[in-house]
Amino acid sequence: MPRYDYRCRACGDTFELSRPMREAGDPAACPQGHDDTVKLLSTIAVTGRGAATPSPSSGGGGGCCGGACGC
Numbered sequence: 001m002p003r004y005d006y007r008c009r010a011c012g013d014t015f016e017l018s019r020p021m022r023e024a025g026d027p028a029a030c031p032q033g034h035d036d037t038v039k040l041l042s043t044i045a046v047t048g049r050g051a052a053t054p055s056p057s058s059g060g061g062g063g064c065c066g067g068a069c070g071c
Helices: none
Strands: 003-008 014-018 037-039
16 A cells, blocks of 8 residues: 655654555645644655666667667
């Protein structure tokens, strides 16, 4: 289940809630009981062992347009 970060405007506390995606936009009360909260923009880092995209320096023909412009 996704976790969402919130900040309470009344007390400044930040907190997390685990809730289904369909409830992501629903209001969330802070643990101190205040209702004036805002959902924070969260960034996540996803790492894995997928296929790497060749970089221009690796001879993969990269560049700005995949090598078609000769740059």
